Amino acid sequence: MASKRRWAGRGGGRSRRARMWLLAVLVALPVAAVTVVAVAFPSVAATTCPACYGLERLAPDVYAEPGLTASQRRQVISVVEEANRRVRDFYGGRKTSPRILACLTGGCYRWIGGGGERGIAVLNHAVMLSPGGLDPVIASHEMSHVELHARLDSGGDEVPQWFDEGLAVLVSGDPRYLAPETAPDRCVVSTEEALPVTLDAWLRAAGADKRTYAKAACRVSGWVTANGGPHAVPDLIQRLNAGEKFDTITKM
Structure with missing residues (x-):
């Protein structure tokens, strides 16, 4: 009986130590996560x-x-x-x-x-x-x-990066990439070439040619003007959230 009591004592100690160790790990996990971030x-x-x-x-x-x-x-x-x-x-x-x-x-x-x-x-x-x-x-x-x-309900995945960037230039009125609002044509650089769709492709293109912003801004500005002004963008967002495709709506 004595030996059993000693074993039980060891077992209880191990169990308590295990519980304490587990508690310490659980406490440390959020701290570790914050540190990693x-x-x-x-x-x-x-x-x-x-x-x-x-x-x-x-x-x-x-x-x-x-x-x-x-x-x-x-x-x-x-x-x-x-x-x-x-x-x-x-x-x-x-x-x-x-x-x-x-x-x-x-x-x-x-x-x-x-x-x-x-x-x-x-x-x-x-x-x-x-x-x-x-x-x-x-x-x-x-x-x-x-x-x-x-x-955007999806967070923006359906919008190509060139439109996102061109729109940001238009909203900000960036004079580096757009002519003044009073100009008959706000385009500084126009192009018919395909513009970068993904973020990675955009970063590569814009890093190699700063005119990429102006090209995107020209295309977005032209589409907004052709569709009645800035209200075209909330309309676009509403239709995208309803499930329509970007290329179908913009027909660019």
């Missing part, structure tokens, strides 16, 4: 928890690096407000209010996961702006991506 996808982590990356809240869903002057703070807020206006005016309203992370130094932008781009939309719920992207044009370009994808 933070290391592998810092932009996702930063836009999810800006304060975790030392960013300060300037306005609802607007964050910037700390230590900015009053003038710099006003600059960030002004850029965001104007960019929001451009998207709202084009669509006749907003479905989204993306979180904005603004950096005025390269070190800040790299810290939150940015690269060589001027701005980027993150998971269709946030926008990161580099020092070179603190401009209503760049900000509204990225907000346009967020707005379009949020309005």
Whole structure:
């Protein structure tokens, strides 16, 4: 009996240790997952928890690096407000209010996961702006991506990348790739060639030829004008959500 009691004691200790080990693993798993995300996808982590990356809240869903002057703070807020206006005016309203992370130094932008781009939309719920992207044009370009994808039931898979990018240029009114609104023809560069459909193909093409943005903007602008103006885009989205095919609707 004594030996049985000793074995039972060992077994109980092992069982308790096993339960404690399992509990420790379960507790550690979320921590490990967060760590993996933070290391592998810092932009996702930063836009999810800006304060975790030392960013300060300037306005609802607007964050910037700390230590900015009053003038710099006003600059960030002004850029965001104007960019929001451009998207709202084009669509006749907003479905989204993306979180904005603004950096005025390269070190800040790299810290939150940015690269060589001027701005980027993150998971269709946030926008990161580099020092070179603190401009209503760049900000509204990225907000346009967020707005379009949020309005599409599929998240945007059925829309070719060239249309997404060309539309963002049109919404933002980017003077690098479009003539002024008052011009009879807003095209800077026109083409009949096929434009990149996938993101990877777009990145390769745009990296090799910056006129790719102008070509896409020309085609989208022409389609929007031919179909009665900006309201053609919400109509397109509604029809896509109803199951119609992009090529059938646009007939480009």
